Amino acid sequence: MALVRLVEYPGAPPEVRSVYDDIMKTRGVDWINNFWKALANDPAELARVWSLVKQVMAPGALDPLVKEMIYVAVSVTNGCEYCTYSHTAAARKKGMSDAMFMELMAVVGLANQTNRLADGLRTEVDAQFRG
Amino acid sequence: MALVRLVEYPGAPPEVRSVYDDIMKTRGVDWINNFWKALANDPAELARVWSLVKQVMAPGALDPLVKEMIYVAVSVTNGCEYCTYSHTAAARKKGMSDAMFMELMAVVGLANQTNRLADGLRTEVDAQFRG
Amino acid sequence: MALVRLVEYPGAPPEVRSVYDDIMKTRGVDWINNFWKALANDPAELARVWSLVKQVMAPGALDPLVKEMIYVAVSVTNGCEYCTYSHTAAARKKGMSDAMFMELMAVVGLANQTNRLADGLRTEVDAQFRG
Amino acid sequence: MALVRLVEYPGAPPEVRSVYDDIMKTRGVDWINNFWKALANDPAELARVWSLVKQVMAPGALDPLVKEMIYVAVSVTNGCEYCTYSHTAAARKKGMSDAMFMELMAVVGLANQTNRLADGLRTEVDAQFRG
Amino acid sequence: MALVRLVEYPGAPPEVRSVYDDIMKTRGVDWINNFWKALANDPAELARVWSLVKQVMAPGALDPLVKEMIYVAVSVTNGCEYCTYSHTAAARKKGMSDAMFMELMAVVGLANQTNRLADGLRTEVDAQFRG
Amino acid sequence: MALVRLVEYPGAPPEVRSVYDDIMKTRGVDWINNFWKALANDPAELARVWSLVKQVMAPGALDPLVKEMIYVAVSVTNGCEYCTYSHTAAARKKGMSDAMFMELMAVVGLANQTNRLADGLRTEVDAQFRG
Numbered sequence: 001m002a003l004v005r006l007v008e009y010p011g012a013p014p015e016v017r018s019v020y021d022d023i024m025k026t027r028g029v030d031w032i033n034n035f036w037k038a039l040a041n042d043p044a045e046l047a048r049v050w051s052l053v054k055q056v057m058a059p060g061a062l063d064p065l066v067k068e069m070i071y072v073a074v075s076v077t078n079g080c081e082y083c084t085y086s087h088t089a090a091a092r093k094k095g096m097s098d099a100m101f102m103e104l105m106a107v108v109g110l111a112n113q114t115n116r117l118a119d120g121l122r123t124e125v126d127a128q129f130r131g
Numbered sequence: 132m133a134l135v136r137l138v139e140y141p142g143a144p145p146e147v148r149s150v151y152d153d154i155m156k157t158r159g160v161d162w163i164n165n166f167w168k169a170l171a172n173d174p175a176e177l178a179r180v181w182s183l184v185k186q187v188m189a190p191g192a193l194d195p196l197v198k199e200m201i202y203v204a205v206s207v208t209n210g211c212e213y214c215t216y217s218h219t220a221a222a223r224k225k226g227m228s229d230a231m232f233m234e235l236m237a238v239v240g241l242a243n244q245t246n247r248l249a250d251g252l253r254t255e256v257d258a259q260f261r262g
Numbered sequence: 263m264a265l266v267r268l269v270e271y272p273g274a275p276p277e278v279r280s281v282y283d284d285i286m287k288t289r290g291v292d293w294i295n296n297f298w299k300a301l302a303n304d305p306a307e308l309a310r311v312w313s314l315v316k317q318v319m320a321p322g323a324l325d326p327l328v329k330e331m332i333y334v335a336v337s338v339t340n341g342c343e344y345c346t347y348s349h350t351a352a353a354r355k356k357g358m359s360d361a362m363f364m365e366l367m368a369v370v371g372l373a374n375q376t377n378r379l380a381d382g383l384r385t386e387v388d389a390q391f392r393g
Numbered sequence: 394m395a396l397v398r399l400v401e402y403p404g405a406p407p408e409v410r411s412v413y414d415d416i417m418k419t420r421g422v423d424w425i426n427n428f429w430k431a432l433a434n435d436p437a438e439l440a441r442v443w444s445l446v447k448q449v450m451a452p453g454a455l456d457p458l459v460k461e462m463i464y465v466a467v468s469v470t471n472g473c474e475y476c477t478y479s480h481t482a483a484a485r486k487k488g489m490s491d492a493m494f495m496e497l498m499a500v501v502g503l504a505n506q507t508n509r510l511a512d513g514l515r516t517e518v519d520a521q522f523r524g
Numbered sequence: 525m526a527l528v529r530l531v532e533y534p535g536a537p538p539e540v541r542s543v544y545d546d547i548m549k550t551r552g553v554d555w556i557n558n559f560w561k562a563l564a565n566d567p568a569e570l571a572r573v574w575s576l577v578k579q580v581m582a583p584g585a586l587d588p589l590v591k592e593m594i595y596v597a598v599s600v601t602n603g604c605e606y607c608t609y610s611h612t613a614a615a616r617k618k619g620m621s622d623a624m625f626m627e628l629m630a631v632v633g634l635a636n637q638t639n640r641l642a643d644g645l646r647t648e649v650d651a652q653f654r655g
Numbered sequence: 656m657a658l659v660r661l662v663e664y665p666g667a668p669p670e671v672r673s674v675y676d677d678i679m680k681t682r683g684v685d686w687i688n689n690f691w692k693a694l695a696n697d698p699a700e701l702a703r704v705w706s707l708v709k710q711v712m713a714p715g716a717l718d719p720l721v722k723e724m725i726y727v728a729v730s731v732t733n734g735c736e737y738c739t740y741s742h743t744a745a746a747r748k749k750g751m752s753d754a755m756f757m758e759l760m761a762v763v764g765l766a767n768q769t770n771r772l773a774d775g776l777r778t779e780v781d782a783q784f785r786g
Contacts, residue, residue: 003253038252042364061230074242076775077208082249085260099192102566105775111205113768118213120731120760121169129216173757207382233435236382244375251338251367265515300514304626323492332466336504339470344511347522361454373467380475383431391478469644495697498644506637513600513629527777562776585754598766601732606773609784623716635729642737645693646658653740
């Protein structure tokens with residue numbers, strides 16, 4: 001159970017409905033997921049975070065699917081259950097196959113391993129990497 | 132200063148030299164970075180980790196540059212200084228531009244923000260995401 | 263299910279009962295939450311941790327509600343489910359409103375975002391901040 | 394050394410200067426810290442993040458100093474060096490005394506201890522906390 | 525529900541069955557736990573990770589039970605639910621008593637507390653520790 | 656530079672000196688490391704944390720060296736630089752050889768890898784592990 005009530009579309013204040021409408025339109029879906037319904041308890045924060053997501057995740061120098069997989073990599077590393085489910089679903093919708101997902105996990109697992117080895121052995125950054 | 136001595140090529144045991152040679156050949160470089168020199172204090176672990184890196188980071192279902200950027204995303208999320216420097220350098224070598232790096236950081240920053248919001252609000256995973 | 267059995271009041275050894283009594287008296291409640299019941303498998307650790315909580319969370323230079331919200335901020339950042347629920351409940355009891363909770367989450371989300379941006383861009387600490 | 398060049402005021406594009414001006418005016422300072430100079434490599438991200446910081450950290454349901462201390466708590470928990478220095482400096486400027494800082498640290502330390510105990514013992518969330 | 529289907533023994537490809545057989549034989553069990561069944565969606569990754577686990581967790585300079593408890597300490601610190609359950613079970617099988625588990629948790633809790641205190645106070649590494 | 660001044664023995668208040676004396680006596684050393692000198696800005700917290708360290712790290716169900724290595728494992732997983740240096744030094748003093756340290760790192764690296772794989776694949780805890 002969420003720590004705050006979920007704000008459903010019917011009965012939501014106009015500024016919340018307006019963000020909900022934009023989320024559904026932008027994503028081509030007809031429902032709002034729980035994350036936004038919880039965030040809607042603070043309509044200003046809902047608007048800020050959605051605006052950020054919309055801008056940062058829009059096509060840019062990186063491919064949208066690549067960005068979604070980066071989102072999954074971070075969520076997995078943080079151990080965030082909700083985020084892992086929601087962004088894996090989003091990545092699949094954008095074209096991530098099972099093989100791509102498994103390979104993404106292999107990289108995430110490896111990176112976490114070598115991150116700790118580097119942190120544990122306290123290896124100094126090579127001059128060549130500082131550029 | 133690393134917590135173990137760095138094993139330099141001259142004087143390294145044959146099984147270490149063999150891994151060093153393969154690293155330099157595979158990456159097309161003529162030097163060994165400190166991570167491997169520290170790991171070489173346990174030649175079996177050096178061989179295992181290099182073998183893993185070589186296999187997991189080889190071209191597969193995902194583009195090598197995409198994999199390197201995922202590595203950066205994990206390293207940044209873990210706050211690993213060495214890894215952030217070394218994998219950013221590797222990603223640049225594989226073609227990551229300044230604009231791509233900045234966009235990668237924007238996604239990593241956003242993901243860390245929404246991960247904590249989802250964790251803090253304790254939003255339940257929507258049935259639609261569980262598939 | 264917890265990884266150890268929960269030590270219930272009836273049948274608990276005297277040194278555990280004594281801590282349970284102090285927890286209930288200090289907090290003005292008539293029940294013991296699962297965290298302490300699990301910790302009670304090591305009565306010495308139960309006594310140590312409760313003593314620490316009682317001392318550190320007592321009024322001091324900071325307001326008790328502020329301290330409880332800081333506890334929530336840490337718990338959310340660590341992704342600790344139990345702690346997020348229990349300390350949010352404690353903060354609400356000490357006067358945290360819905361608006362305060364949502365604003366707390368906004369700060370926690372923002373801090374996690376900029377933490378990763380600073381870590382990823384590897385910005386050096388300004389001389390002015392080192393004092 | 395930062396992973397990107399620092400964008401200094403002289404020579405910065407107008408949209409960057411405009412954000413820099415607002416940062417200095419809002420904070421009543423006459424210099425820009427490295428975090429923003431690094432972020433300015435992506436002027437759109439600079440504007441987004443500054444806008445977020447300005448809005449979220451403005452007075453609201455919580456006291457500005459409380460919010461700054463929550464920022465410190467998160468930064469410490471993430472082990473972010475830059476953020477710990479910069480937000481501790483900001484909190485001191487807003488009135489945090491040495492005694493308040495030490496007490497903040499005591500709470501952060503305690504919360505990290507009990508977070509891991511709860512995670513390790515895998516205590517189930519009490520029905521009372523789920524509300 | 526796992527994010528990928530679980531690969532059961534009957535119907536699994538030969539290279540997966542071969543790893544499953546080795547896991548059961550090495551561990552003296554007659555079932556395969558979900559982690560491996562999920563990983564089996566990428567047979568090469570299954571083989572790599574199992575090979576790593578088998579080698580790293582084999583008797584060496586450290587006692588097998590000690591290594592399993594270190595595994596638990598890391599899993600708890602990362603807040604990984606699955607790993608905490610599975611490695612605690614493995615440690616119990618190798619001889620960890622209730623008292624040893626509770627003491628392990630006490631150390632893990634303490635280490636997480638002092639880690640954050642050291643990170644928050646930003647204490648410089650003493651010359652004596654750099655060796 | 657630490658975020659607070661370091662409290663040196665000469666000139667320290669009696670309650671701080673008393674803890675310093677006990678640290679030096681208990682550890683058989685003639686100097687105080689920076690962590691305690693920073694913590695001494697809050698003499699009550701200094702006394703609490705030292706008391707905790709002294710009790711938790713005393714011989715019990717686990718061997719003192721094992722406990723120190725668990726401390727290192729947690730510190731590495733948290734990426735705490737100070738803690739990694741100080742507890743590795745302590746473990747070496749208690750008998751940890753280079754081979755033991757490298758094997759400890761191998762386990763820590765592996766655990767961090769499989770923790771993320773389990774978190775990413777969202778494998779459900781097997782009934783057998785719940786006991």
